[in-house]
Amino acid sequence: MSDATIEVLDLRKRFGRTLAVDGLSFRVEPGTVTGFVGPNGAGKSTTMRALLGLDAPDEGAALIGGRPYHALRTPLLEVGALLDAAALHPARRGRDHLRWLAHSHGLPAGRVDEVLQQVGMETAARRRAGGYSLGMRQRLGLAAALLGDPPVLLLDEPVNGLDPEGIQWMRTLLRTLAAEGRAVLVSSHLMSELEDTADHLVVIGRGRLIADTAVSDLLAAASGDRVRLRTDARTQAMELLTAQGATVAVTGRDTLTVTGLQARRIVELLNAADVPFAEVGAHRATLEEAYMELTRDAVEFTASAGIDEVAS
Amino acid sequence: MTTPTRTPYRSRLHPARAGFGRLLHAEWTKFRTVRAWPVVLGVAVVAVVLVCRLGASGSSTSGGGPVTLGPGGERVVDVFRFTHRPLTGDGSVTVRVTGLRSADGKGIEPWAKAGVIVKQNLDEGSRYAAVVATPAHGIRMQWNFTHDTAGSASDIATTPHWLRLTRSGQHLTGYESADGRTWSKIEDVRLPGLPRTVQVGLLAATPAHNNVHRAFSGTSETYGGGTVTATYDRLALRGDSTATAWKSTDVGGPGPNGPAPNGPAPQDAQPGRTDVSPSGTYTLTGRGDIAPALDGPDMVQMSFQGVFVGVLFMVALGTLFVTGEYKRGLIRTTFTATPARLKVLAAKTTVIAAVTFTTGLLATAVGFSLAQRVLRHNGFAPPEFPDLSLLENPALRAVVGSAALLSLVAVLALGVAAVLRNSAGTIATVVALVILPQILSFAFPLPAAQWLLRVTPAAAFAIQQGVTRYPQVKVNCLPESGCYPLSPWNGFAVLAAYAAAALLLAAWRLRRRDA
Numbered sequence: 001m002s003d004a005t006i007e008v009l010d011l012r013k014r015f016g017r018t019l020a021v022d023g024l025s026f027r028v029e030p031g032t033v034t035g036f037v038g039p040n041g042a043g044k045s046t047t048m049r050a051l052l053g054l055d056a057p058d059e060g061a062a063l064i065g066g067r068p069y070h071a072l073r074t075p076l077l078e079v080g081a082l083l084d085a086a087a088l089h090p091a092r093r094g095r096d097h098l099r100w101l102a103h104s105h106g107l108p109a110g111r112v113d114e115v116l117q118q119v120g121m122e123t124a125a126r127r128r129a130g131g132y133s134l135g136m137r138q139r140l141g142l143a144a145a146l147l148g149d150p151p152v153l154l155l156d157e158p159v160n161g162l163d164p165e166g167i168q169w170m171r172t173l174l175r176t177l178a179a180e181g182r183a184v185l186v187s188s189h190l191m192s193e194l195e196d197t198a199d200h201l202v203v204i205g206r207g208r209l210i211a212d213t214a215v216s217d218l219l220a221a222a223s224g225d226r227v228r229l230r231t232d233a234r235t236q237a238m239e240l241l242t243a244q245g246a247t248v249a250v251t252g253r254d255t256l257t258v259t260g261l262q263a264r265r266i267v268e269l270l271n272a273a274d275v276p277f278a279e280v281g282a283h284r285a286t287l288e289e290a291y292m293e294l295t296r297d298a299v300e301f302t303a304s305a306g307i308d309e310v311a312s
Numbered sequence: 313m314t315t316p317t318r319t320p321y322r323s324r325l326h327p328a329r330a331g332f333g334r335l336l337h338a339e340w341t342k343f344r345t346v347r348a349w350p351v352v353l354g355v356a357v358v359a360v361v362l363v364c365r366l367g368a369s370g371s372s373t374s375g376g377g378p379v380t381l382g383p384g385g386e387r388v389v390d391v392f393r394f395t396h397r398p399l400t401g402d403g404s405v406t407v408r409v410t411g412l413r414s415a416d417g418k419g420i421e422p423w424a425k426a427g428v429i430v431k432q433n434l435d436e437g438s439r440y441a442a443v444v445a446t447p448a449h450g451i452r453m454q455w456n457f458t459h460d461t462a463g464s465a466s467d468i469a470t471t472p473h474w475l476r477l478t479r480s481g482q483h484l485t486g487y488e489s490a491d492g493r494t495w496s497k498i499e500d501v502r503l504p505g506l507p508r509t510v511q512v513g514l515l516a517a518t519p520a521h522n523n524v525h526r527a528f529s530g531t532s533e534t535y536g537g538g539t540v541t542a543t544y545d546r547l548a549l550r551g552d553s554t555a556t557a558w559k560s561t562d563v564g565g566p567g568p569n570g571p572a573p574n575g576p577a578p579q580d581a582q583p584g585r586t587d588v589s590p591s592g593t594y595t596l597t598g599r600g601d602i603a604p605a606l607d608g609p610d611m612v613q614m615s616f617q618g619v620f621v622g623v624l625f626m627v628a629l630g631t632l633f634v635t636g637e638y639k640r641g642l643i644r645t646t647f648t649a650t651p652a653r654l655k656v657l658a659a660k661t662t663v664i665a666a667v668t669f670t671t672g673l674l675a676t677a678v679g680f681s682l683a684q685r686v687l688r689h690n691g692f693a694p695p696e697f698p699d700l701s702l703l704e705n706p707a708l709r710a711v712v713g714s715a716a717l718l719s720l721v722a723v724l725a726l727g728v729a730a731v732l733r734n735s736a737g738t739i740a741t742v743v744a745l746v747i748l749p750q751i752l753s754f755a756f757p758l759p760a761a762q763w764l765l766r767v768t769p770a771a772a773f774a775i776q777q778g779v780t781r782y783p784q785v786k787v788n789c790l791p792e793s794g795c796y797p798l799s800p801w802n803g804f805a806v807l808a809a810y811a812a813a814a815l816l817l818a819a820w821r822l823r824r825r826d827a
Contacts, residue, residue, distance in 0.1 A: 004321055005320075030319070030321060031319075049644075049826070049827075052644075053647070053651045054647060054826060055827070069651055070651040075648060075651060077325055078323070083644055083648075084644065086640060087644060087645050088640065089342075089642060090640075091346045091348055092342075092345045100341040101338070101649055104335060104337075104338035104649045105334065107325060144645070148325060149323040149325050151322060151323060183320075
């Protein structure tokens, strides 16, 4: 069993009547950033808490490097975690927060300064945490996760609250950390946050695995046979194309996404019917769309799907 | 898997074993880096010292009447009817006690006394040994006020009983017998400092009747009456005596100058009487007691009024040290750094106990010393109130015990906080357990009040009691007089048991519940 893996094996966790995680299994390999995606309440945080030994699984296992968390002798050197950036005592300085963590593992004082520098918090860490912005808390939380220089990182919604510059910084940092051979699991309820960051995706809904796939495969599949059509005569085009057996979705004021017909055939049909159009092109799916595609069938997501679908 | 597996990363840091010492270091860092907590400790010290000092300045005494000190320097009562002869060298006195009854129309006190005594001289407080019969506590051998050994449980109200006391050098041996033929030894004691010639004879004494009236507005304790008549026959003295006849003396009074027999002297105190019948029956009527004096104010306890205030600070600290982490989810970071939750609980307990004990000790030592100075200034001076050294018991026990009390209260709060995970609930619970019983005890009927002070952590305040209680002296243990029904260490053990129970419950919940 390699050291730097995260494994969730048939994990089940119930809170009262709610089944928060229902037979979830996945594996995170070293050297990748794995996005852990699902809407709020899908079971992401519960899974992460189980991995960190905070919640005891009802069934199954959540393992770090093949071992349950409580079996780790120096956990900070093996797993870095950012669960809740707000988990700071407001009267304690950021630096002191890292110092007690360092003391618990006998880490040298210089290590605190190193990670503060790494997250750009050298100055702010001298202030009390009560006055931090959400972005500062995220950076301090990341510093805490990096303190033990661990090969595994578990980050729950780390870009939440960061400004665009901060998001860019975080992306670069996560990719760098993974490039060093670490296994990085990053949860998010917004797929767009993982664009250009994640190599791999674990998508869950209602505590169950929906997809466990490489990002490149997912995008290729999602782009698939979809065609993007720009036209001012939206209604006409929709009627025409659905009559030919296509599925047409309105994706913008003058934009339609057509599934089930080749681009060339669409152009022929539109020309034949004299329907004006500005552009027809192969659709390049965004990660967000791919995610929607994935979760479209899951009942619980239809309400929040965000795309008006026109039945064929 | 479509993702290629890479060489796993390895931490560049040395895998340091996360031992308990490191955990203590981490928790100590947590404690001292929230500025309010060390500040609260400092304020607690100042508050405890100030209230100890102010509390003491509210007490003053005009010095009171003359004081009788026993051979050990302790305050004693030495008032009784004594029918005596001098005895030179070794010898013994034997008598049969035929009765002991109240002579004032009220019931007889359980510790009324009739018996034989060997006494250094006729001065109050001088050395003695006595074998006495009592109405409720059987036959006893008592010596030098503070010592008491039980003999048989014979009841002289129903059956006459023989008593004997022999002197052999410094040794005094007490015997008793039901028939005057078969004797059993009660105790053999050494009384150094006894002169060659001593006074031996019969005694009659009874503590005054004592009534307590408790009400919301206040408590009044009244002492009154108390006279007994003891009857004897078959009196025999063996040994050399310079006198041929028995003389009688009221040791320690009576009269306006007589000292109080474990309480204020009754106004109507009558002189004692001794009647001798031609058939050799001796009838002694007397009052008083031969025992340690327990009616005085407790100068030790009076010096610790600030500890009550300190308790509130300690409850707050013990609570916030835990709930501060639960409130913000910081406890998850703690358990992520140290998955062994019970070790975390142990480390937190150790840190809070050490911190509160150290500061508590500073507060109680300084508070006690200042309070003692004030009390001294207000008239609580030797010889009636001997100097108390901080480094000797009972002051040492009270000072260290009060600091330990403060520390245990903080630990109790920490344990309850780990169970309830909520500041308001924890503080309310612990204050209700530690402080409320004190307040209620003033209002409740005496048995209920004493029960409260036995079974709640408030019992631990007994650790501050400076007055040694003796079983051979009946005392009304009144909460408003600062009396706690349990002995200092037993009371302290009650609080320790509560703290231990809270920690066990906390440990059980920490293991079972998700963080």
